[in-house]
Amino acid sequence: MLIASELVVLYVVREGTAISASLLRQARLRAGLSQGELAKRVGKPSVQIGRWETGVVAPSLETLLELLRACDFDLSIDLVRYEPPANDAELVALQRELPVDRLAGMMRRARGEESGS
Numbered sequence: 001m002l003i004a005s006e007l008v009v010l011y012v013v014r015e016g017t018a019i020s021a022s023l024l025r026q027a028r029l030r031a032g033l034s035q036g037e038l039a040k041r042v043g044k045p046s047v048q049i050g051r052w053e054t055g056v057v058a059p060s061l062e063t064l065l066e067l068l069r070a071c072d073f074d075l076s077i078d079l080v081r082y083e084p085p086a087n088d089a090e091l092v093a094l095q096r097e098l099p100v101d102r103l104a105g106m107m108r109r110a111r112g113e114e115s116g117s
Contacts, residue, residue, distance in 0.1 A: 020064050021055035023075070031071035041070040
């Protein structure tokens, strides 16, 4: 079975419809399946597969996993700490840092250290 590590995506509730639609379509096409073939594999109407792929509605997370697995893919989900978006001043300051300094800051934050230590 192929693992969808190439398809690293966060399933965000607010943006879940667009993300799940893209994931589902990409997995189905990579598996070489038509919507009808995927529908038969999971026992759902092909019209429903089309509605999920176009983002008209979003499948539940459990259904999305079932659909991806029917295409021989899996979705890796990890719990990560939420970081609110930075304001414009923070972004400008980060852009002025050298990449190595930005990386060092990310590593310190990942270890739970203060950014200035």
